[in-house]
Amino acid sequence: MTEPAGPSFTARAEVVERELGDDADALAASDAEAARQLARTWGRRRGVIGWLRDTDHKAIGRRYIVTAFGSFALAGVLAIVMRLQLARPHGQVVGPDLYNQLFTTHGTAMMFLFAVPVMQGIAVYLVPLMVGTRNVAFPRLNAYGYWVYVIGAALLWTALAINSGPDAGWFSYTPLAESTFSPGKRVDVWAQMVTFTELSALAVAINVIVTVLKHRAPGMSLDRVPTFVWASLITSVMVVFAMPSVMLSSTMLAMDRLIHTQFFVPAEGGDPLLWQHLFWYFAHPEVYIIFIPALGFISSILPAFTRTRLIGASVMVMTMVATAFIGFGVWVHHMFATGLPQLGQSFFTAASMLITIPTGVQIFLWLATVWRGRLRLATPSLFVLGFFSTFVIGGLTGVMIAAVPLDLQVHDTFFIVAHLHYVLIGGAVFPLLGAVYFWFPKVTGRLLSERAGVASFVLVFVGFHLTFFPMHVLGLHGMPRRIYTYDAASGWGDLSLLATIGAFVLGLGVLLTLGNAITSARRGRIASGDPWGGDGLEWTTTSPPPAYNFLHLPTVRDRYAAWTSAPDQPVVSGVRADRPELLVTRVMDAEPDHRTELAGASVWPMLAAVATGGLFIGSIFTPWAVIGGGASLVVALVAWFWPRPPHREEMLEAKP
């Protein structure tokens, strides 16, 4: 056996061959003892309090995913009601007031409570496993992010349930969203919920970035980082630079409404277009924040199902970076109809067309990979195949609306509704469902039913196209978005009915997968650690992984760590098992640098989230909530960061 092409570990951390006993039995005994100690250190306490205190990335990730799919299901129900209303001309299912709440809440929930959190939740779950460590860099921040998110979700859904759902669109254009035209608390709920949930998005982003940069397994230099981890890293960087924009603008809107600032009030010098710039500067990158993780899913599923490496994996990563960069320079294509100067429009047209080039390259690389490998058809790969034929349509209509003249005709019509669902469902939800079937056995230890999976795929695929393809035609025939009714003379009735029928088929398909997940989690076939022959480190541990993820922290010598691990691949030794300790590695080459101790489980992140929630939700009713909420938040933060009992050997000896 030749020496594995591994990294040259630093002088202070050396690969050694260690005697652990005379035979395999002794080795097993020492492993069992290590596992017991690790379980004590990383496991959580029993009971409700233990659940509230939990800071394990897998628990937090699971909660994110389950909560996000809950919002997905609810927002889907709203979509079905809207389709019923529009099935025939002069629909009588709901009135305009409720309809406006429905579509606003549908869009808001899908974007802020489903699409971004579900991708982030999966990253929270998978990234530490994929980079070979035991938790995220800041577990308490992670828990705080989740609790903030769940309070935001509860706020929106409660508001809708008591007829206070936001009704000015998920984009809340001013001045319609100002208190003059939207009195009451509905838009306040929207603005505070947005600021609030983006806090959670930022918490995850910081965690993912630092975990990827500083806690990778030794040997996982940047060129060996798995594609999904790259996708999560890039997405998180986008979150850091995009979310501040919407937090700022929604705060400005909330202040306009609550303490009468005049940012977007035309009569007092405020400008409605300032709102649009700030909103779309966030909201267009948001699309890529949802889409790039999906690229990561596909790049993880395809190697496992084609049994071959991704062709041009580093090119794939570079195209993702390019997409992220250009994604920040296209926001004005949402504002072509506002009458901006033509020169500026040409720039944004060019940028918007440019962004299809990296996406095109990605699709070509995947097709080449399928061509070289031997694709096995199963639910995860079926969803990836469904992605190709569907997403390409969304991409092509995207090129169309980048062209100003075409955009002026189809902007704010059902054509755009079709386009954005082709991109977001075809481009992100199809791969997401594939990812659910792919990683479900890792998370639960049980496989999803394959027969139900295939049936669900067929229903989702057919239902999707039945629902959304006709909308292109409706838009071209002049049907605007966000209307609660239309006249029979418009001729929109038949295709609208078809779309409604499709929505039911699509809904049935999604329901089948949800049902599959619920029953399989209890009764599904038991999964091995690696049911698909996957290439990532996550497949090298048990399903579900233990609280400490890996008994022996791995080292890596290739991007496809599980496929290329040498028979005598060294494992990391010397990370303490009696304290929640992580190995810190260097950013570029992932050479071991030092060890660091994490803060343990704590109930204070949850309480801090409650205080933050009190601040934001209370401020809708009285400015004093800022004072009260702020004070309780400070208390919670002090308790959160209160020093644990000191380790004697690490104390600075000088005493006062």
Place this chain on the structure above:
Amino acid sequence: MSSLDPAGPQARSIEGLWDVFWWVSIAVWSAVVVVHVIAIVRARRQRRRWGEADPTHTHPAQTRRLLAAVIGASAITVITLAGLLVTTFVTGNALAALDEDPDPLTIKVTAHQWWWQLDYAPGSPDAAAPTANEMHIPVGRTVRLLLTSADVIHSFWVPSLHGKRDVIPTRTNVLLLRADQAGVYRGPCAEFCGLQHANMTITVVAEPPDVFARWLATQRADAPARLAEPALHGREVFLATACAGCHTIRGTHAGGRLGPDLTHVAGRATLAAGAIPNTRGHLGGWILDPQAIKPGCQMPPVRLAGDDQRALLAYLEALR
């Protein structure tokens, strides 16, 4: 009401651009689908023949060929996009060609929640012809629309004539368009503007220049003063009830500005910004309970005694 059914030069050049994009899209999509279907079929055959692939094998020669194919496909993508970009800019210039017209007909369009106020000859009060929701234009002459809003953002859009242009408070957007054939073209408000966004239609009637000139002369005139019963009584009802507080009828002392100018309301084909046809039954129902037809609109219900109601309807129908 379709962008694929153009009646003016701009909508026509946009439709031409659409055709280009449409065929390019069909070609690209078919290519991707064909390649991935072949790849799937091929993969099945290979799996049947040789079983699972060995993931550690890198197939260098085949990979080089495939990478060359990826580069080729990417190059084609770049060239196609460049072509589309140039076509787009050419169309953009064609759309701006109407700027050159030295003598356009100027109409000021003010959007309200949820109707369109139209002022012909803005800036010259004696030539003013205020009307609402139904815009008449002469065929073959460039029309210059000055778009502004009294409340929230709306969007002016008549698909058969041109793309849309947002209507933004405190700003004035200019939209030039021209109809080349006579006809009635409808357009919905294209920016979400609140409860009755769905019922805010602009109707454009393009007619020969002489017909248009006659129409405009009618609009400039005050409301007909010589009325017979019961219309005469209807006018008193109008002036005595809430109606006059919100609506203007030139030639009377009704000068309200919240709702549309009704001086020649009987000449319009629809009511309430396209929500209902302008017939006696609909008009009566509208006055009685506008909230049933356009929930949330600004108009309150006006309950009248049977005689008064009939007289009011007769009066409004006389406002030609």
Place this chain on the structure above:
Amino acid sequence: MTPRGRRRVLEVGGLPTHAFGHRDPLWWAVILLVCIEGTMLVLLTISYFYLGDRMTPWPVEPIPRELAWLATGELALWIASAPAMAWASRAAVRGSLAGMRAGLVLSTLPALAAIACRYWIMRALPFRWDGNAYASVVWTLLGAQWLHGLTGGGENLLYIALLFRGPVEDKHRVDIEVSTPLWYFVIGGALLVWAVLFAPVLLRGSV
């Protein structure tokens, strides 16, 4: 193949349990926080100029010169806190408790004075935030950056309490060292606010 009972391991037990600067994970979190807050401040500044482009006259109501001078004094206080912070940071690396204490106290005192100064400036502004869009953006810019100062100052006070109460561990030295960039960011923000809102007032007087 490794013989039974043996295992090839990468031994990291000898590595230290803390490291300073960009080797520490928290340093990266601090930098990301600076990116987030910085983006917000920059977008707010852009909004200021965007609104300025739409409104005439601009500024709608000028800021009095006395306030601009007061703001200059405030900025000087912020800048004065920087060397002390640098000192505290170096003391943390050296492991000098006395140095950390002195540096933190000496940087926090002028900062607290600056925070109070900003409070007076906002109270003395001749317009309220609800007057017009200009007033709104001025107040928000001043207030947002003031909040940065408040949180930075609050964090320092907690560190000072910790340093005097003890026990101080190695990780606390790292915490103090890696949060230094946040302090510089607060000072940078103060500089930005001064340059955007107050410097033009002083310059206008001199021409």
